[in-house]
Structure formats: structure tokens, C-alpha cells
Amino acid sequence: MDEIPVNPLEVMARKRALMSHLRQELIPHVNAILGYSEMMLEDAESSGRSDEAKGMGQLRTLGKRMLSTINTHLGSTKTGTIRLDFNVEKLCERLSSEMRQPVDEIISACSELLDAGRRSAQSDLNGDLLKVRQSGDNLRIICDGMVELARDWFTRSLKEPVYQAAPDDEVSAGRKNEKGSILVVEGNDVNRELLSRQLEREGHNLTSVSGGAEALQLLLKRKLDLVLLDLVTSDMSGLELLQRLKSDVETADIPVIMISSLDEVDSVVRCIDMGAEDYLVKPFNTILLRARTGAALERNACAIRKRIISGN
Secondary structure, eight states, X not given: OOOOOSOHHHHHHHXXXXXXXXXXHHHHXXXXXXXXXXXXXXXXXXXXXXXXXXXXXXXXXXXXXXHHHHHHHHXXXXXXXXXXXXXXXXXXXXXXXXXXXXXXXXXXXXXXXHHHHHHHTOOTTHHHHHHHHHHHHHXXXXXXXXXXXHHHHHHXXXXXXXXXXXXXXXXXXXXXXXXXXXXXXXXXXXXXXXXXXXXXXXXXXXXXXXXXXXXXXXXXXXXXXXXEEXXXXXXXXXXXXXXXXXXXXXXXXXXXXXXXXXXXXXXXXXXXXXXXXXXXXXSOOHHHHHHHHHHHHHHHHXXXXXXXXXXX
């Protein structure tokens, strides 16, 4: 096995990259739990089903608890908690230990809610509950193997250049009312459906794909108002797709909002430099998601009106 590099700066760089890698493994599942539980909570409250609303509120609380645990141990530029003076295995043991209880509670709560739904013949939420349960199962698998996951990644990373990436997100102002046609490019099936449904609830016309090649083909055929692009797609990096979109005269004017599970500043700057309109970090704050997409659509609509007036 390769020895860990003795250069302290190299060790720190790889530890920082490992923290980003672990966030990428965990956050999509936490995002799904928070997103689906919030939508189900809204539906239950609007229908007057107080018992269901209580259960969905419990799922959301557990999701927020897990997010807080991840930010505590893996760092968040918003909270200023990034630390690199840690032992990799001990970090993973602590994180896994603190995650396991809320994960088990989520799985148990989903099972109870599914059983209650079957007994009461109110099965309209069962599909979303199953997605939350699936995300809980995935998190349990990651927690059980987190030490090995981190050790393997750290060993493999010694043979590769240090990965420098990750974004931060600052809350922006209010909600816009502009509606439009939006393309979601997201490699994770559950997160892709969640994001699409959240935006459809705001009245937008949604199309979603998992890969960059399919997105490029679609954008050359149809005129869309906005692209929400994950840094990780099924067949190419989000940065590669962003570069292709901005270098093609047919797609260069389409605004792109990048999305990611990472939580540092470097990738934000890089994406904005490459032409991205904005950046969002998972799990999404619903108000923030509405504000950012609405603002991007409004700016795009204004730019189109100006071009029409000027005759260009």
C-alpha cells in the first residue's frame, strides 16, 4: 500500500478533498429525505391530515439533524467549521456513529407511516415515503462502510492529482414570479425527480435528464429558459457540460444554475467564471430555490426583451 505523503500541505489538501467526497456521498440522500418530507408535510397539512403531518414533520426534523451532523464533522463554509487536523478513521467512526441513530429512526418511522397508510387506504403518499425509506437504507449502508470507504478513497487519491472543488451558498433575496421552461440535469434519479417536482409546484414547465450528452441534444432542438445543472451527471462532469454550452453560439445565452452537494467557495468562483448564472448547494432551502430560479428567469426574460427591442 502507498504511504501517506509526508508533505503537510499535501496531507491537508487530500483531507479537504476527502471531506468533499464524503459530503457528495451523503448529501444527495439527506436532500431527498428533506425534500420529500417537506412536500408530504405540505400535502398532509393542506388536507387536514394531522397525524400524517406529525409523521412528516418528524422525518424533516431527523433530516435536519443529519445535515447538522454532516456540517459539524465535514465542515461548512457557512458555519466556519472546516478543520483539517483530524484522523481519517476516527472522523468516520464519529460521523457514522452519530448518523446511525437518526437513520434508523427514519427507516422505522417510514415503516410505521407506510403501515398506517395501508390500513387507512390513504396511499397517495406511499410512493414518496418509499423514496425516503430508500434514501435511509442507502445512508445506513454508507454509515456501515464509511471507514472503509474513506480509507479506500484516500489510498486511491495518492495516485491522482488533488481534487480541488466545492461550493458555498449565500441566501439571496425574495421570491420572483417569473415562470419558464426549465431543464434539470442531475445524475441521481431520486434527486432529479425531487427537484423537478419542487419546481413544477411553482408552475414551471420541467424537463429532466440524467446525462450531459442528452442535455446537449435536447437544448439544440428546443429553446429552454433555464438549465439547472449538477456538477455530477451520468456521463460527463457538470463543468464540462457548462463549458460546452457556453462555447456554442446556439446555447451560450441560456442561463445555467449549477447545483452540488459540495460546500466550499472555489467551485462557485470557477463556475461563475465559466459563465454560470448562479450556484445552489444541496439540500436546497425551498425559498432559496424559488428565489434563485425566479431571479434567473426574470433576468433572462429582460435580456430577451432588450434583444427584441434592439432588433438583435
